[in-house]
Amino acid sequence: MTSFSKMGSWYLLLYVAFVTVTIVVRSPLDIKGIRAITGKP
Secondary structure, eight states, X not given: OOOHHHHHHXXXXXXXXXXXXXXXXXXXXXXXXXXXXHOOO
């Protein structure tokens, strides 16, 4: 059985990776997707 601290570090790593990917992917989608469709600046 793995220790609680090791599981906590893996959870923190996955959380940081998910947030980073979300921020990086959301910016191009916001510029090309939403604004191109609605036509608003």
